Amino acid sequence: MAASRSPLRLLGITLLLLLCCGSIAAALSAEPDHVTLTWAGDPRTSQTITWRTDVSVPAGQIRLWEPGPGQTVLAPGVSLPATTRLLSTDAVDMNLHTVTVSGLKPATLYQYQVGSGGAWTGPYSFKTAPLKAEPFSFVIFGDSQSLDYRVWRKTLWQAYRDNPAAAFFVSMGDLVDVGQDYAEWEDWFEAAAGVIESWPILPVVGNHECYTPERIFSRPRYFTAQFSVPENGPAGLERQAYSFDYGEVHFSVLDSQAGEQKLFVPDLLERQRQWLAQDLAGTDKKWRIVLLHRPLFGNKPDGVNEYLRQVFAPLFDEYKVDVVFTAHDHVIARTVPINADAAAAPPGFGTIHAATGRSGTKTYQNVEAKEWNAFFENPTAEPNYLVVAVTGTALKVRTVSVNGSVVDEWAVEKIVPKATE
Numbered sequence: 001m002a003a004s005r006s007p008l009r010l011l012g013i014t015l016l017l018l019l020c021c022g023s024i025a026a027a028l029s030a031e032p033d034h035v036t037l038t039w040a041g042d043p044r045t046s047q048t049i050t051w052r053t054d055v056s057v058p059a060g061q062i063r064l065w066e067p068g069p070g071q072t073v074l075a076p077g078v079s080l081p082a083t084t085r086l087l088s089t090d091a092v093d094m095n096l097h098t099v100t101v102s103g104l105k106p107a108t109l110y111q112y113q114v115g116s117g118g119a120w121t122g123p124y125s126f127k128t129a130p131l132k133a134e135p136f137s138f139v140i141f142g143d144s145q146s147l148d149y150r151v152w153r154k155t156l157w158q159a160y161r162d163n164p165a166a167a168f169f170v171s172m173g174d175l176v177d178v179g180q181d182y183a184e185w186e187d188w189f190e191a192a193a194g195v196i197e198s199w200p201i202l203p204v205v206g207n208h209e210c211y212t213p214e215r216i217f218s219r220p221r222y223f224t225a226q227f228s229v230p231e232n233g234p235a236g237l238e239r240q241a242y243s244f245d246y247g248e249v250h251f252s253v254l255d256s257q258a259g260e261q262k263l264f265v266p267d268l269l270e271r272q273r274q275w276l277a278q279d280l281a282g283t284d285k286k287w288r289i290v291l292l293h294r295p296l297f298g299n300k301p302d303g304v305n306e307y308l309r310q311v312f313a314p315l316f317d318e319y320k321v322d323v324v325f326t327a328h329d330h331v332i333a334r335t336v337p338i339n340a341d342a343a344a345a346p347p348g349f350g351t352i353h354a355a356t357g358r359s360g361t362k363t364y365q366n367v368e369a370k371e372w373n374a375f376f377e378n379p380t381a382e383p384n385y386l387v388v389a390v391t392g393t394a395l396k397v398r399t400v401s402v403n404g405s406v407v408d409e410w411a412v413e414k415i416v417p418k419a420t421e
């Protein structure tokens, strides 16, 4: 389990929540900011840390240590070098510095600082995953795209404060409204500051990551530059599609933006179909979760996305995917368990598709419950998030409104042990 947060940190969170009415602005300088935790490798023994500076800073380092006397791994003053890459945006050029620290001890709390050009920031902390799979929890946020990113900030901070043991969070795509407008990312990172230095993100690409300010389609270039995730996806789609294991869960993360990227990757879905078949065939994890932005079984008038369904649904059936989490429609919804395009019988032998609502400002009116839904709500009043608890026998999912009320609660049970156990 992740470390519980200290009273001091909770005080800081409360103060920042109180500051939510302040304006969101960031200034690019030689000092590190946008400090972000992801995993490019094994969460039991590694952590990936990314930050940015202006282009005057050609390199970066981290300091890392175990808190407490006599437990120092790397003493302050001893540092690891970062890989530095230039990111040119419509607004400004910047350097992104990334370090993947490996060889860490499982289930261990570490503190770290990032530094560039003599300026250090932090310390922040993270905790590695247990060596042997244990129960854990994580949080999911639907689309955070906003007219006012203080709403996203409030949702994120609320979830962070109320779920101190959650190991990481998933962002389901459409993190921002215009993905190739860097001003949007400034607001997103500013809103997330204070959380993402200590709470790793598992990001999913959405259609809005593929839009320019002129509303021309683009590769999701700013997204893939900023989030260093496992580069184990299909060739040419590195950081857009990938898989990741935490505990007894195998996560397959897909890119559903076939329309937006057809000029650049005409076979975007087919490439992922081949990869996903191998990816799912190759895991022995008890739980299989797929994350993709656009739903196969949606709640807008057009309902089923036939292209996505034809490409991916047979694989979800064949490899017994437990849950597909989706976004895009900004609704809180879940289907009955589905197999072969019909309600599965018995209920345990199908895939539940769960739409994750919205964590930003955007809502839709043209959404409705469909015949495949076991639950539907349009969260027009308040944003929301999901908490997923993974136990030895169940995935327990709770959808929580930012006002604290529980909107939906459900579980997938799996009492049959794995064949390898």
Ligand SMILES: [Fe+2]
Pocket (backbone or CB within 6 Å): 143, 173, 174, 206, 207, 208, 293, 327, 328, 329
């Ligand atoms: Fe979307």
